[in-house]
Amino acid sequence: MSDTSSTSPKRAAVIINPAKPVDIDVRGLMAKHSENNGWGEPIWLETTKDDPGVGQAKEALEQGADIVIAAGGDGTVRCVAEVLAGTGIPMGLLPLGTGNLLARNLGMDVTDVEGAMVGALTGWERKIDVVRAVRNDPDKEQVFLVMAGVGYDATIMADTNEDLKDKVGWLAYVDAGIRNLPGKPVKATIIVDGKDVVHRGVRSVMVGNCGKVQGNLEIFPDAKVDDGLLDVVVLAPKGKLGWFSVIAGMIGKGKGQDTSVEYFQGKSVEITLEHNDDYQLDGDHEGEGKHVVMTMDPEALTIRMAAN
Ligand SMILES: [Mg+2]
Structure with missing residues (x-):
């Protein structure tokens, strides 16, 4: 839902799997791209072994996220999608690790994490089957x-x-x-x-x-x-x-x-x-x-x- 009269900036929630090794400053870069594109501070939610993404995705919706970004592998993506399917709230993909089958099937460049960040904030929307x-x-x-x-x-x-x-x-x-x-x-x-x-x-x-x-x-x-x-x-x-x-x-x-x-x-x-x-x-x-x-x-x- 968009509210054009609202003055508060849009916010992305990033659901991140902390177990995925990364050699870049994901949080710093995400904050930078959010600011550059007029978005507020991202909401960060970490997955755990017991809750690999479903609880965090629900929390993101409760906090009113305008997009929920799955930062991890296909397991994280699947759990986030389980909550977002049918809600109309878009999902972004931040491929970490080396699998990322959904991102590859959608034609994303899985090596370009910053491109994925900007894409999630300002890109085009498409609907996929679940x-x-x-x-x-x-x-x-x-x-x-x-x-x-x-x-x-x-x-x-x-x-x-x-x-x-x-x-x-x-x-x-x-x-x-x-x-x-x-x-x-x-x-x-x-x-x-x-x-x-x-x-x-x-x-x-x-x-x-x-x-x-x-x-x-x-x-x-x-x-x-x-x-x-x-x-x-x-x-x-x-x-x-x-x-x-x-x-x-x-x-x-x-x-x-x-x-x-x-x-x-x-x-x-x-x-x-x-x-x-x-x-x-x-x-x-x-x-x-x-x-x-x-x-x-x-x-x-x-x-x-x-x-x-
Ligand atoms: Mg099919």
Whole structure:
């Protein structure tokens, strides 16, 4: 809400993950750019292990922030987005660390922190889709912006440390995993827009809102962040060499006839597994689940960033 009769300057709230290493004076620079652009002193709120951003985002709204800036990685972004989705209050992105998948998918220069600050204060606004994921047992509703998954890719997220995950990227991990971590398929029923599309043993089901992960690998070649559709990829390798055809299928962007990799698009997906398996949202391991419903919330989140 804007109040043109108000004399108090606009204020940004910055929700910062203090664990992310930075070699610049984030607070000093943010204060400088706020002042230069006629904004008041930023409100600073730090995330903690117990509250990685949701509580701070609510606090930012209570304090009347005109924009809430997520300064951290995709985990911080996801938690802030959970609160801002549907409010109309824009979110800014200050990519810290090395992952920043949402920022990359939006075409931001993730190395230009000052550019990101100015973009958040004075840039253009665009609306993006948010995916609402409801998991049963344990019951939890969360949102994600980039991709979520159950099964093998979530196991990778559970097992790798942050640094390695950031440096190596997803494909390299899957590649390493093929050799080291055989595991077993889990019987899955996957329903897209109410239609039963898969009913068999799978290794991983990934649901995407954006296409790109690290290294510019496109897990979801057709995914767009504002098309109102979520993209589903089901990995069900057959036999011992099956994973190699999965990788080949992804590199070939699913053009082959190989059913080891199947793609679907829709507004909702319901995944039911025979037993609990690892579950991840935007790269954060969120424990285990066996039943999850993911539903598109189109254009629910406003992002303000530098034009690109
Ligand atoms: Mg989409």
